[in-house]
Amino acid sequence: MIVEYIRYRIPAEASEEFEAAYGRAARSLAEAPQCVDYELTRCVDEPVCYVLRITWTSAEDHLKGFRAGALFPAFLKEIRPYVEQIEEMRHYEQTPVRGVGGSVPSLHEWAGGTEALERLTDRFYELVKADDVVGPLFAHMDPAHPRFVAMWLAEVFGGPARYTGERGGYPHMLGMHRGRAISERQRRRWVSLLADAADEVGLPDDPEFRAAFMGYIEWGTRLALANSQPGASPVEQAPVPRWGWGVAPPYQG
Ligand code: HEM
Numbered sequence: 001m002i003v004e005y006i007r008y009r010i011p012a013e014a015s016e017e018f019e020a021a022y023g024r025a026a027r028s029l030a031e032a033p034q035c036v037d038y039e040l041t042r043c044v045d046e047p048v049c050y051v052l053r054i055t056w057t058s059a060e061d062h063l064k065g066f067r068a069g070a071l072f073p074a075f076l077k078e079i080r081p082y083v084e085q086i087e088e089m090r091h092y093e094q095t096p097v098r099g100v101g102g103s104v105p106s107l108h109e110w111a112g113g114t115e116a117l118e119r120l121t122d123r124f125y126e127l128v129k130a131d132d133v134v135g136p137l138f139a140h141m142d143p144a145h146p147r148f149v150a151m152w153l154a155e156v157f158g159g160p161a162r163y164t165g166e167r168g169g170y171p172h173m174l175g176m177h178r179g180r181a182i183s184e185r186q187r188r189r190w191v192s193l194l195a196d197a198a199d200e201v202g203l204p205d206d207p208e209f210r211a212a213f214m215g216y217i218e219w220g221t222r223l224a225l226a227n228s229q230p231g232a233s234p235v236e237q238a239p240v241p242r243w244g245w246g247v248a249p250p251y252q253g
Helices: 012-031 059-066 072-085 107-111 113-129 145-156 162-167 169-177 184-200 207-228
Strands: 002-009 035-042 049-056 086-093
Touching: 002 059, 002 072, 012 035, 012 049, 012 072, 049 059, 072 086, 107 113, 107 207, 113 145, 113 184, 145 162, 162 169, 169 207, 184 207
Parallel strands: none
Antiparallel strands: 002 049, 002 086, 035 049
């Protein structure tokens, strides 16, 4: 991916029409398969200054795909009157320095931290062991298993990376599922018992948290099932996934 920045200096009297023109031009960006996302911002300290940021799938896709494609003429028609006002128009490579700030609590924090996840897995594996559908899979389970899974979940939901640091990370988890031939019925029961345990131990039950939490569980159990089948060829090396709020951020009043 590559980020294009276009800096404009637009006289105050033209700003309204400029923003309206970009609103129309943006329809071409929204349709373009080469465009990842875009945003036009206006400077607060010096309101004549605007910055348009467009993330492209690659510089080549932008220059040879979008610019030579069917959507470009309509885009250009809208922005042509402002081309003279461009002060900079360049592509920038992303660097590893990026992330999200602390304004939104992680799912790990929202859940109540590792302690809450340990309460969850302690109860969950009690239910699992007593269950006739999934219980047999866990007949020889390590007594520390609930704690290891809590550690995994803590890391996934934005807590400390202890599963990676102390327990072998993704490859170890993968190794524990391989060859177990988990059935769809067992997967479903696992999901359902986890939801029961979440209610029983009082994990937050607001719609935003539960949607994100169960979204990960649905995704993770489907991968566990696929990777557990005899003859499966799963991704061997990967980081522990990180799961966020998705489209419904926490409701903070
Ligand atoms: C989001 C879904 C899942 C997560 C996050 C998860 C996580 C884990 C982790 C981290 C381990 C290794 C623990 C350790 O370090 O020792 C593990 C092992 C295991 N998992 Fe899963 N798992 C998931 C889904 C499932 C499902 C759906 C099943 C079966 C229905 C299953 C069955 C097992 C079994 C049998 C083990 C080995 C337990 C033992 O003998 O100690 N897992 N799982």
